[in-house]
Every structure is written in structure tokens, then in C-alpha cells.
Amino acid sequence: MSDYLLEMKEISKSFPGVKVLDGVMLNLKRGEVLALMGENGAGKSTLMKILGGIYQRDGGTIVVKGQTQETMTPDIAAKRGIAIIHQELNLIPHLSVMENIFLGREFTYGKSGLVNWSRMRTEAKRWLEQLAIDLDPATLVGNLSVGQQQMIEIAKALSMQADILVLDEPTAALTNREIDALFEVIAALKQKGVGMIYISHRMEEIFQISDRITVLRDGKYVGTVTTEQTNLDELVKMMVGREITDRFPKVEVKPGEERLRVENLTVRGKLSGISFSLRSGEIVGVAGLMGAGRTEMAKALFGAEKMDGGAIFVDGKQVRISQPIDAIRAGIALVTEDRKEEGLVLPLSVRENIALPNLAKLSSLGVMNRQAERTLSEETIRRLLIKTSGGEQAAGSLSGGNQQKVVIGKWLATKPKILILDEPTRGVDIGAKKEIYDIMNRLAQEGVAILMISSELPEVLGMSDRVLVMHEGRITGSFSRAEATQELIMHAATGGTNTHAV
Known part of the structure; x- marks a missing residue:
């Protein structure tokens, strides 16, 4: 009998004109967490879609629990105990927890077709209790937090008797408390013998949760290492093919004149008395727990959230932003937290997305200057090193890191004085993160004032000249680069009061 729950051998896959997987290997043991890592575009998602039967492989072998699978479809994958929890959760918000768990597999009274709601509730409760989830199975999924919805996806997978579980960026939108709860569930599943493939760009998480790490680069298998026998530098070199000597390459820039001043910004029920300033060439990080009001502040400054009070000054002059x-x-430009929902129109081309906030300068009397539009697109692609076949490629077909660079690029084309970055490196691989940090440094050197919201404390500490901390819609701390520590930031983020005045 095989030592492995799953073996994927010499897997290859091509799309028209592009070989996306070339001889890729992966194996998963019972009761282990195998991290699957690689830069955006390395082939991780394609490999998992082949495992789930969404794509058909061109070559190679898949062995599940010692049995070779000649073909793989979503139905066969489910029957073989394979469940994939995608980054974009696959739940129906207006249905209940139990309806989502057993969707398409409802319990009925014999062959009558009538749903046995009592049994549905009992069975759903059983799977929820296995994950230590205290929820009424009749609760609407749309009323749950993202973390709770993630747990419902796991309960659904387990109810299908899944013993191979794929988790794709499972913590991307979770609070620290929800992440801790998820990790407890993963530890319990390991004890039950479930094998898990864990995809994440968060290095700290990988070292905390995984047993082994498999790395892909440019569609090829690089190697598999035992987590406790490797380190960050070795892993980065495997992923990008080179050493990244400085993870946070902050360039010291002497801040200039005050660019932005915010006085007593208030949004009823969300923000109260927000006051701070931002100087040209300065990068100010904004830290805080989920729900602290950071994104609401960014949207209020950008006019996407109605202000109920306060004043905004740019270069010393008050501006009215509604x-x-x-x-x-x-x-002012805003790179939004959710690039897919708010930052890009995915079916449109890279060229069209870059043009969207720049229509006024690319048109005359309502008529677009197509040559100017193409030139702007080409300049942006070249300046930000966006990996694309050209300006006509659909934005939705780019890797996550390149999508993020398109969002940043379209706003840089507006020539902003103040750039607000909300989670600029979320879901972006370590190589693309470094490129985004380089862009930030270059902009600061050019005199752009940058407000960077991030949930990753190492990023906040590594890239900021100053750090503001928010809690429940208020600024509860302000620290210089020299003063800021993770302990001080977390104290302020949880409502601590012995922090420096803004």
C-alpha cells in the first residue's frame, strides 16, 4: 500500500501557445499539511484545478489512495474524497448553513423528494460540532463573518467524507482570532488523518502550520523540503530563482512639505475624530485589527464613503470631497483592498483598465484619443514591469501580482499627489511584493505622499516612516519608525491608551 494519500507525477498542461505545467510532482501524506508555494503564475492554481477535475491534464499520472485515476472530473474528485476550498468562497448567502452544507445532497423522506429538515439540521449540527463551531444550522450564511463562512466550507468538505483537503489562501480575509480558530481546526483534522494542501503567500503562516513544502516555479517542479529543516531565505530562492536580500527595501527619503491634513474626520457609526497629517515623500502605515475602520477611512478620504464631519486639506488648501x-x-488616488471586485473590470483589457480613471485627459469632446490611450498603457506596463502579452490582454487573465500592478498603474497615471494603498500586497507573491515596495520607494522619492493600510505588521514596520494605529474607528496610537514595535502596535490596536499622541 502506498505511503501517500495523493501522488501527482509528471503533470503537464498547455493552453494555446503557453505551457503552464511541465513535469510537476506533488505527493501528500495522511495527516500532514503540505504547503504548495510559488510566485503568482507558477502553476499552483492550474495544478489544483487538474486535481479537482476542472482542467484535464495533457500528461502525467494521478494516484489517489493507491489507485490510478485515468480521468478526473469534479464528480469523481468528490467521490474520491477530494475537496477544494477556493479563495473566493463558493457559498450561497441567501441559503442557511445546513442548506449550503448539503446543497445537491439534501436528505429527503424516501423517494418523495420532500426535504427532511429535521435530519438536515441534526446532520449539519454534527459536522459543525466536530469543528467546534457553535452555530444554529438554520442561520443564513449571508449573516456570517468571512471566517465563519470559511468554517462552513470546511464542514461541507468533511460531510462529503473528504480526506484530501485543499485550502487556497484561507486566511486572506480573516481576523487574527479567526486565523487562530482555523489553525486549531487544521490541527484537529491532522489528528483525524486528513491530508491538507495549503496555499498561502504569508511566509510566517507557512512555517507555523505546514509539515513539508513543495515549490513550483514557472510551471516546473523545483523541490519539496521539510519545513523544520528549511528557512525563509532558502524558500525564497527556490520560489524566485534568486536571493531577495532585503525583504522590506525601505529607502530613506527626507519628507517635504505637508501634503495632506485631516481634521476631525467623522463617519457616523464608523469613524470618530480622525486627525493626522502626511508629508510629501513620506510613507505612513496604518495598522489595526479587522473592523478598526481603516478601509472606511480610506474610502472617506476618496469620497467613496460619505463624511458626516471634519475637514480635508491638500497642500494647505481645504478641499471638499463628496x-x-x-x-x-x-x-488623491486609492488602490482598493479588493482588486477583483473594486480595483479592476476583469473582462476588460489592461489598456482599458488603465484608461478608466484617466478618461478626461485621454479624450476631447467625448471622443477617445486611441493613440494616447495605447501610449499610456504601454508606458505603464513598461514602468511597472507588468508581465503581460500586451495591453489587449484581459486583466482577469493576469496573475494576482500583475493584476495588482495594473491597479497601481492606472492610478499612478493620474499623477497623484497622495496615494492611498489599502492592503497593497494581499495575495501577492514575495517577488511581486518586492517590486511593489520598489514602486513605493520610487514614488516617495518623487514626492508622492503614501498612506499604506496593511494587516501584515512586518510590512507596516518594514516600509513605514510613521505608523498610525486604529481601534474602533479612532486613531489610538502614532509611532515614529524608530519607536514602532509589534508589541506597541498591538497594544494600541486592541484599545490600549498609553500610546503616543498623533
Whole structure:
């Protein structure tokens, strides 16, 4: 009998004109967490879609529990105990927890077709209790937090008797408390013999949760290492093919004149008395737990959230911002937290996405200057090193890191004085993160004032000249680069009061 729950051998896959997987290997043991790592575009998602039967492999072998699978479809994958929890959760918000868990597999009274709601509730409760989830199975999924929805996906997978579980960026939108709860569930599943493939760009997480790490690069298998016998530098070199000597390459820039001043910004029920300033060439990080009001503050400054009070000054002059066009005219740009929902129009081309916030300067009397639009697109692609076949490629077909660079690029084309970055490196691999940090450094050197919101404390500490901390819609701490520590930031983020004045 095989030592492995799953073996994927010499897997290859091509799309028209592009070989995306070339001889890739992966094996998973019972009761282990195998981290699957690689830069965006390395082939991780394609490999998992082959495992789940969404794509058909061109070559190679898949062995599940010692049995070779000649073909793989989503139905066969489910029957063989394979469940994939995608980054974009696959739940129906207006249905209950139990309806989502047993969707398409409802319990009925014999062959009558009538749903046996009592048994549905009992069985759902049983799977929830196995994960230590205290929820009424009749609760609507749309009323749950993202973390709770993630747990419902896991309960659904286990109810299908899954013993091979794929978790794709499972903590991307979770609070620290929800991440801790998820890790407890993963530890319990290991004890039950479930094998898990864990995909994440968060290095700290990988070293905390995984037993072994398999690395892909450019569609090829690089190697598999035991987590406790490797380190960050070795892993990065495997992923990118080179050493990244400085993870946070902060360039010291002497801040200039005050660019932005915010006085007593208030949004009823969300923000209260927000006051701070931002100087040209300065990068100010904004830390805080989920729900602290960081994104709401960014949207209020950009006119996407209605202000109920307060004043905003740009270069010493008060500006009235009631909608995003007012912010753009004032020289403010916002790279939103969710690039797929708010940052890009995925079916449109790279060229069209870059043009969207720049229509006024690319048109005359309502007629687009196509040559100017193409030139702007080409300049942005070249300047930000966006990996694309050209400006006509659909934005949705790019890797996550390159999508993020398109979002940043379209706003840089507006020539902003103030750039607000909300989670600029979320879901982005370590190589693309370094490129985004380099872009930030270059902008700071050019005099752009940057407000960077991030949930990753090492990123905040590594890239900021100053750090603001928010808690329940208020600024509860302000620290210089020299003063800031993880302990001080977390104290302020949880409502601590002995922090420095803003």
C-alpha cells in the first residue's frame, strides 16, 4: 500500500501557445499539511484545478489512495474524497448553513423528494460540532463573518467524507482570532488523518502550520523540503530563482512639505475624530485589527464613503470631497483592498483598465484619443514591469501580482499627489511584493505622499516612516519608525491608551 494519500507525477498542461505545467510532482501524506508555494503564475492554481477535475491534464499520472485515476472530473474528485476550498468562497448567502452544507445532497423522506429538515439540521449540527463551531444550522450564511463562512466550507468538505483537503489562501480575509480558530481546526483534522494542501503567500503562516513544502516555479517542479529543516531565505530562492536580500527595501527619503491634513474626520457609526497629517515623500502605515475602520477611512478620504464631519486639506488648501471625482481632481488616488471586485473590470483589457480613471485627459469632446490611450498603457506596463502579452490582454487573465500592478498603474497615471494603498500586497507573491515596495520607494522619492493600510505588521514596520494605529474607528496610537514595535502596535490596536499622541 502506498505511503501517500495523493501522488501527482509528471503533470503537464498547455493552453494555446503557453505551457503552464511541465513535469510537476506533488505527493501528500495522511495527516500532514503540505504547503504548495510559488510566485503568482507558477502553476499552483492550474495544478489544483487538474486535481479537482476542472482542467484535464495533457500528461502525467494521478494516484489517489493507491489507485490510478485515468480521468478526473469534479464528480469523481468528490467521490474520491477530494475537496477544494477556493479563495473566493463558493457559498450561497441567501441559503442557511445546513442548506449550503448539503446543497445537491439534501436528505429527503424516501423517494418523495420532500426535504427532511429535521435530519438536515441534526446532520449539519454534527459536522459543525466536530469543528467546534457553535452555530444554529438554520442561520443564513449571508449573516456570517468571512471566517465563519470559511468554517462552513470546511464542514461541507468533511460531510462529503473528504480526506484530501485543499485550502487556497484561507486566511486572506480573516481576523487574527479567526486565523487562530482555523489553525486549531487544521490541527484537529491532522489528528483525524486528513491530508491538507495549503496555499498561502504569508511566509510566517507557512512555517507555523505546514509539515513539508513543495515549490513550483514557472510551471516546473523545483523541490519539496521539510519545513523544520528549511528557512525563509532558502524558500525564497527556490520560489524566485534568486536571493531577495532585503525583504522590506525601505529607502530613506527626507519628507517635504505637508501634503495632506485631516481634521476631525467623522463617519457616523464608523469613524470618530480622525486627525493626522502626511508629508510629501513620506510613507505612513496604518495598522489595526479587522473592523478598526481603516478601509472606511480610506474610502472617506476618496469620497467613496460619505463624511458626516471634519475637514480635508491638500497642500494647505481645504478641499471638499463628496465623490471620487472630487478626490481625483484634488490629486488623491486609492488602490482598493479588493482588486477583483473594486480595483479592476476583469473582462476588460489592461489598456482599458488603465484608461478608466484617466478618461478626461485621454479624450476631447467625448471622443477617445486611441493613440494616447495605447501610449499610456504601454508606458505603464513598461514602468511597472507588468508581465503581460500586451495591453489587449484581459486583466482577469493576469496573475494576482500583475493584476495588482495594473491597479497601481492606472492610478499612478493620474499623477497623484497622495496615494492611498489599502492592503497593497494581499495575495501577492514575495517577488511581486518586492517590486511593489520598489514602486513605493520610487514614488516617495518623487514626492508622492503614501498612506499604506496593511494587516501584515512586518510590512507596516518594514516600509513605514510613521505608523498610525486604529481601534474602533479612532486613531489610538502614532509611532515614529524608530519607536514602532509589534508589541506597541498591538497594544494600541486592541484599545490600549498609553500610546503616543498623533
